[in-house]
Amino acid sequence: MKTILIFVSTLNGKITKWGNPKIRSWSSQEDQDYFDRIWNETRVIIMGKTTYMADPVKPDSKHLFIVMTRQPEKYQLKELAGKIEFTSEVPSHLINRFETEQEDKILIVGGAQIATLFLKEQLIDELWLTIEPKIFGNGAGFVINGNFDIGLKLISCERVNDQGTLITKYMVIRAEQSLKPAN
Numbered sequence: 001m002k003t004i005l006i007f008v009s010t011l012n013g014k015i016t017k018w019g020n021p022k023i024r025s026w027s028s029q030e031d032q033d034y035f036d037r038i039w040n041e042t043r044v045i046i047m048g049k050t051t052y053m054a055d056p057v058k059p060d061s062k063h064l065f066i067v068m069t070r071q072p073e074k075y076q077l078k079e080l081a082g083k084i085e086f087t088s089e090v091p092s093h094l095i096n097r098f099e100t101e102q103e104d105k106i107l108i109v110g111g112a113q114i115a116t117l118f119l120k121e122q123l124i125d126e127l128w129l130t131i132e133p134k135i136f137g138n139g140a141g142f143v144i145n146g147n148f149d150i151g152l153k154l155i156s157c158e159r160v161n162d163q164g165t166l167i168t169k170y171m172v173i174r175a176e177q178s179l180k181p182a183n
């Protein structure tokens, strides 16, 4: 099973424009179509509470949405078994839960706090990053501040429109992999 972190970002790494949490106001149609396709083909989707609040997902029969919050008891009325859960489970337990359930991949769709949590614990296998040819001044980055250094290796990069939106996929190099001697 692969754990995939997916984001759309500007060239300078912003995932929100100014204070606006609505991503589709600036992301390209090509990225939106790509994201919708990935979303539709993945059952388990994990997000932070703030990302959920920005655009609350509607429970459906195709997905299990997992919303991370330190206060899951506040959202009990929104829970629907097998469709949407609110949890304070630690990330490694969450991932282990799905290792045994024959998922081919799970998606982490942000935001920055949740991305950083999973990246720092080395629980992400791949980063699927769409880079829009834009630069925003104010806006959130896709990780929060901290002293970490995560190595990546490019798997693929596709230009999907005239403007030059790039859909990229990177593999995360885990600490033990980067220590292996080259053959």
Ligand SMILES: NC(=O)c1ccc[n+]([C@@H]2O[C@H](COP(=O)([O-])OP(=O)(O)OC[C@H]3O[C@@H](n4cnc5c(N)ncnc54)[C@H](OP(=O)(O)O)[C@@H]3O)[C@@H](O)[C@H]2O)c1
Pocket: 006, 007, 008, 009, 014, 015, 016, 020, 021, 022, 023, 047, 048, 049, 050, 051, 052, 054, 068, 069, 070, 071, 087, 088, 089, 109, 110, 111, 112, 113, 114, 115, 117, 140
């Ligand atoms: N461009 C993109 O691709 C993209 C993708 C996703 C999101 N976004 C944007 O990013 C913004 C949200 O990002 P964000 O970093 O502010 O928030 P976030 O990561 O979506 O959620 C943060 C919340 O997650 C919960 N949380 C944090 N650490 C936790 C832990 N260890 N255990 C359990 N729960 C934990 C906390 O909820 P409680 O306060 O309830 O405890 C915290 O307030 C939104 O504006 C959204 O639109 C952009």
